[in-house]
Amino acid sequence: MTRAIMHGCNGHMGRVITGICDNDKDIEIVAGVDPFDDGHNTYPVFSSIKDCNIEADVIIDFAAAKAIDALLDYVEEKKVPVVVCTTGLSDEQIARIKDVSTRVAVLKSANMSLGINTIFKLLKEAAKVFAPEGFDIEIVEKHHNKKIDAPSGTALALADSMKEVLDDDYFYRYDRSQLREKRNPKEIGISAVRGGTIVGEHEVFFAGEDEVIEIKHTAYSKAVFAKGAVSAAKFLNGKGAGLYDMGDVIA
Known part of the structure; x- marks a missing residue:
């Protein structure tokens, strides 16, 4: 006990x-x-x-x-x-x-959810497979309209978990609104959505030629x-x- x-x-x-x-x-x-x-x-x-x-x-x-x-x-x-x-x-x-x-x-921990922490491990394995094959990596996180920080600490932790197994030249991109150029293959895009009473939703996309793999976690309550x-x-x-x-x- x-x-x-x-x-x-x-x-x-x-x-x-x-x-x-x-x-x-x-x-x-x-x-x-x-x-x-x-x-x-x-x-x-x-x-x-x-x-x-x-x-x-x-x-x-x-x-x-x-x-x-x-x-x-x-x-x-x-x-x-x-x-x-x-x-x-x-x-x-x-x-x-x-x-x-x-x-x-x-x-x-950045997030106490058992599900999110299992995803950290899955993402490391996925990144080792998909990144060398040229898949683009994007993260979209969604939270309630009272959340102050963006992107969320969990989104950054998800990105960090992948960056541990990627080349050093990978970097994070938070905003493309001022860019007029092709996507850099070494960037990890992180986007934040704020609205309503969303407790927490995190999606990681590996987008390749003719296929997309999505890994998603949704928290329905705290x-x-x-x-x-x-x-x-x-x-x-x-x-x-x-x-x-x-x-x-x-x-």
Whole structure:
């Protein structure tokens, strides 16, 4: 049984993760951390991570970026592994996460979905086959109209996964509106669509002579990210110091 602290327990994702854990015999939320609490949780809730005195095997973090510094202080002091799901972190915070991971187990991924992380592996194999044969590579990502960043971190991670196995002269192209020239065969096009309540959709196209291969992932709710976070927490229980990602969970 994995005992977990839910950091950001009363946010949307914290509530979803709590519900998942309630129905999973292999993991239990033993404490929560959230500045706002109405008393609905079955476990004790602390307003700050530094006040938490409940022993746990792992922390699941789905809080605000401003709370990550205190969380990392706690993780380092208590030597408790942490799954970092919070986005919008600064370069300094990301550097701190890497530093802390040299002493404590830390898992951080661009996307917590098990499906997306499986696609990362598939794309590496596909790129090794299709790129040498002259197939053009394009990525189209779609998200809701409130998403601020574009392209998405996941789209960039998909491109990065392919670039790992491609020639160094491959590069990313985000905008062709000002170009009046033939497509460069070494570019990986990345396009962003924003509209409505789309949770997340990512398509990768390998376009060749007379054939197109499409690899697509659609998230219909944020529950897919919560399920991935729970799987990551169970994976991280008992792990030694190091920086892990979802690729390690599905390996």
